[in-house]
Amino acid sequence: MMQHSPRTRFDRKHCRVIRVIKRENRPKKEKIVKTLQEFNEEKEKARVLRKERELAKAKKALDKYNLDLNYRFLHDQISDLFAELLKSDIGNLNSGKHNKISLAAKWCPTIDSSYDKSTLICESIARKLFPRESDPEYEGIEEAHYVYRIRDRLRKQVLVPLHKALELPEVFMSANEWNSLPYNRVASVAMKTYKELFLKHDNDRFKEYLENVKSGKAKIAAGALLPHEIIGALDDDDGGEVAELQWKRMVEDLAKEGKLTNCIAICDVSGSKVITFSANPELHKVEGDTLLEKTQFVRKMEWGMNTDFQKVFDRILEVAVEGKLSEDQMIKRIFVFSDMEFDQASARSEDIEEAYEGSEDIDENNWETDYKVIMRKFREKGYSKVPEIVFWNLRNSSSTPVAAKQSGVALVSGFSKNLLTIFLEGGGAVNPEDVMEIAISGDGYKKLVLVD
Structure with missing residues (x-):
């Protein structure tokens, strides 16, 4: 009888084990293959569904643009603005004027973002930057291919180089x-x-x-x-x-x-001096070496529920006379910062009531009466002009307690940097109608049409 070596017996046994393992692993392999197939099928379904949703968004955006005139106007204004700024920025970039590049590239919607897919705003911007007639290569190509090309150019030739030039902190x-x-x-x-x-x-x-x-x-x-x-x-x-x-x-x-000079504030903010908002207003020099120290100083000052504007003008006049200030050196404008209306903030002096008691000159308009007295006092001291008051109600309000032609007073309501800028760039216009004219004189309002 043939004798098998231990090595041969081991090899045969090993082969049988491998065959058994393969038979046992066959269902697992088939299961893995099936799972991968199912995963790919689900992935494809998700891709198709995602594409359908994107097409639905695009159709909805187009329908809204074509049917809603107000939306179309807004859409066009936004895309015009971005296209104009980006074109200017690329020009500044190419000419080496990096300091004149705006932040338009930073705030421009990202191509293929959810916002872009819902509005098609990037396509609109790209069309205005790269119209068909701007390049011969666009002639004769299909609309879809043209849109793809200009969106790609917007990304690669405009946004990417501008992002790099802007050196945005988020990138680093x-x-x-x-x-x-x-x-x-x-x-x-x-x-x-x-x-x-x-x-x-x-x-x-x-x-x-x-x-x-x-x-x-x-x-x-x-x-x-x-x-x-x-x-x-x-x-x-x-x-x-x-x-x-x-x-x-x-x-x-x-x-x-700004063009404002010789101004003072009745509030808790000013460059150097303020008058406290109270029945007995006081003139303070804001002390402190740092902004924190100055704000802490102002917060500790006396304040009240209203202020006596007569006493404010009296104090200004007193300081001017003591300091022998000329007409040119006199305070030109008083800013009153408050969260109340002008009529709520104003308190009439007792001497005014006594002086006009029984007189026909006193009327229901407290400020008109006060202003006449203030003018008289300033004239008596040799000053022909009385400081004008800009009463700034920092709380939004729709009321108009001071008429447009109210003597010496302008009303500002609400709190924004734009309002402050209007005053600074407008040379401190205090007539409410002038303020309105300055506010609506920007380029953004020029395309609006008045419909009677």
């Missing part, structure tokens, strides 16, 4: 390139939002940048921030250092652009 942050982040290019709102991250990830460089801003070697942006937003950041983890620098930049920018 997402790439974890903190040590390359150019802080002098960070916008005001982004600086306010990200400053704590800058301190955490790039402490030494960021602090060095702040020191350079203090010494005038670098600049910090503040244009998009409102005063209360900067003051609100004084208690942040950086100790208010960024807020301090942004406040100084804001004041410098407003002073350069």
Whole structure:
């Protein structure tokens, strides 16, 4: 009988084991293949469904654009604005004027984003940047291919190079390139939002940048921030250092652009001096070396539910006479910042009531009577003009307690940087009609048509 070596017996046994394993694994392999097939089928169904939804969104956007005239007007205005700015920015980029590039590329909707698919806004922008007649290669090609080409050009030839030129902080942050982040290019709102991250990830460089801003070697942006937003950041983890620098930049920018001189405030904000809002108003020089110290000083001042404007003018006149101020040096405008209406904030002096008791000159309009007395007092002291009052109700209100032709008073209601800008750029227009004219004189209003 043939004898098998131990090696041969092992090999045969090993082969039988392998065959058994293969038979056992065959169902598992088939199951895996089936699962993969099902997964691919579901994936394809999801792709088709997603495509159908995108087409439905596009159709809905087109229908709304074609049928809703108001929406079409808004859509066209937005796409016109982006196209105009992006075209200008590319021109500035190509000519090396990087400092004149706007943030249009940053805020332009992302191509193929959900917003873009729901509005087709990127296609509209691309059509205006690259119309068919702008390039011979667009002649004769199908509409779908033309749209694909111009959207691709918008992305590659406009947005990508502008994003790179803008040196947006988000680009460096997402790439974890903190040590390359150019802080002098960070916008005001982004600086306010990200400053704590800058301190955490790039402490030494960021602090060095702040020191350079203090010494005038670098600049910090503040244009998009409102005063209360900067003051609100004084208690942040950086100790208010960024807020301090942004406040100084804001004041410098407003002073350069504005035409207002010789003004004073009855409120809790002013460049150097304020008059307290109370029945016995006092003139204060705002003390403190830092913005935080100045705000703390103002918050501790006396205040009341209303103010006696007669006493305000009396105090101004008293200081002017004592200081022997000329007509040109006299306060020209008084800003009253409050959350009340003008008639609620005004309190009549007892001496006015006594002086006009029983007189026909006194009427129901307290301010008209007060203003006559104020004018007389100023004339007696040699000043022909009385400071004008701009009463700014910081709380939104639809009421108009001061008439458009009210003597010496203009009313502003609500709180926004645009209102402040209107006054600064308009040379401090105090006639409400003038304020309205300035407000609606921008390019955005020129295309509007008055329908009677």
